[in-house]
Amino acid sequence: MELEQLQLELITRFSEQQLISGVISQSRSKTESAGKIKIKPVEIKGLYHIQLEYHFDQTITHENKLPSEMEETVRELLDRYRQLQMNWAGESVHIQLSKKKKVTMKRSVTDNQPPVELSHNRKKNYVLDPDVVHPFLVHLGVQTKDGKIKNQKHDKFKQINRFVEFVEDSLAYLPTDQPLRIIDFGSGKSYLTFALYYYLKELKGYEVNITGLDLKKDVIAHCEKLARELQYDGLHFKVGDITDYNNVQQVDMVVTLHACDVATDMALGRAVKWGARVILSVPCCQHELFTQLDSPALAVMTRHGLIKERFASLATDSIRAQVLDLVGYETQLVEFVDLENTPKNILIRAYYTGAQPKPETIAETKAFVAFLQAKPFLVNELQEELKGVLT
Structure with a gap:
């Protein structure tokens, strides 16, 4: 697969709300970029968003984007990182980019995936269960x-x-x-x-x-x-x-x-x-x-x-x-x-x-x-x- 095809596939899958979860890693720059980026879908004020969680050495920051805002983000991420593990609805994909940005991809079918909970108002899984007497x-x-x-x-x-x-x-x-x-x-x-x-x-x-x-x-x-x-x-x-x-x-x-x-x-x-x-x-x-x-x-x-x-x-x-x-x-x-x-x-x-x-x-x-x-x-x-x- 060519890099342009990969970009198009990612943008399309984000816009079609197929994302379950993802991790982007192996930064090409060890000084400026986050060590890894976790991705998941969230619902904010009733709208579907993609949340990017950036893990730096000493801080963790978040960024929420609408699917329509992901095109430029996808291009930047593929330019700065060499590995992606993407879990889509029904499929898991491992993507590796070489130094010259040659794309290697491995796909596997995933059955019986649980539905993604998007709402921020869903019941939180607390460490201390609120339904148990402590x-x-x-x-x-x-x-x-x-x-x-x-x-x-x-x-x-x-x-x-x-x-x-x-x-x-x-x-x-x-x-x-x-x-x-x-x-x-x-x-x-x-x-x-x-x-x-x-x-x-x-x-x-x-x-x-x-x-x-x-x-x-x-x-x-x-x-x-x-x-x-x-x-x-x-x-x-x-x-x-x-x-x-x-x-x-x-x-x-x-x-x-x-x-x-x-x-x-x-x-x-x-x-x-x-x-x-x-x-x-x-x-x-x-x-x-x-x-x-x-x-x-x-x-x-x-x-x-x-x-x-x-x-x-x-x-x-x-x-x-x-x-x-x-x-x-x-x-x-x-x-x-x-x-x-x-x-x-x-x-x-x-x-x-x-x-x-x-x-x-x-x-x-x-x-x-x-x-x-x-x-x-x-x-x-x-x-x-x-x-x-x-x-």
Whole structure:
């Protein structure tokens, strides 16, 4: 098959709504393109769309297009990628493009495919089934005793499930031959801490030892009482601060949600020093870089306080992700929903791989920090682990 014929076939199949799912991979450019792109059909406001999910090293983004808008997209994708796995109604097709864009295609018939669910309003497959009684959710006031999600708690239930999804994605990086040691800094009312224990211990059967830390004595006392009522023997709550918690030498997972300003950096630094395999962190109130930004090239942004604040926040999280990559983690910045106010927030998700930092990662991090004329707290916190790569 010629390249032009392949383009026409893809465009036609998209317009005829034959798509079940697809994955596009093997980018011709390793620096600019997403590592892979997942494709699926979705229904938005009653209209059929093609959703493209772009997987970069540290971020995942989405783009929704009408079938009529796919022609140029198809041409661009075939120009930038060498492999496609497309699942159409009744047929699966593997497509390989050579360096000179010669097309090789393998087709196979697929029978009994389930119909594609397009509606965004369909029942979601939650990790925590809303039709099952979860004792900790009853005690926390999210569910009634007969297992119904309370009307005013539906958003909270969704948010708890979103967090559990992140935990589920992390399982491959956690050890299975020993009890898991987990620290939750700034656990607060501990909806997510209880969910973490319930999912790992009750649903997955892991042996766990989880400690929730917070400075509010009354909140800690309430959570500790609830943990004892639920007979969660591996879950404990203590009054404590990130800076003075030195009771352990090694931790498998560190969770920190809404630790204010450099408290997030302190938690990230402590997690790295403990050798944490998984880090899940939702930063809050990043003020550190706000007073440091002094690049003339940014004047059109920094003269506006609101814009400067938002840019400083994004720059802070970008640097955090880069620094974690430099000390052996695979890091992504993904969307997370705040438990109280429900705006979309950034969650730093980092898995330890032990990979040595790439020269280009070192170079671009140095250049970015120099451009901002910044002195990031986390860089100073991890001087020993960074081994001078940013100096």
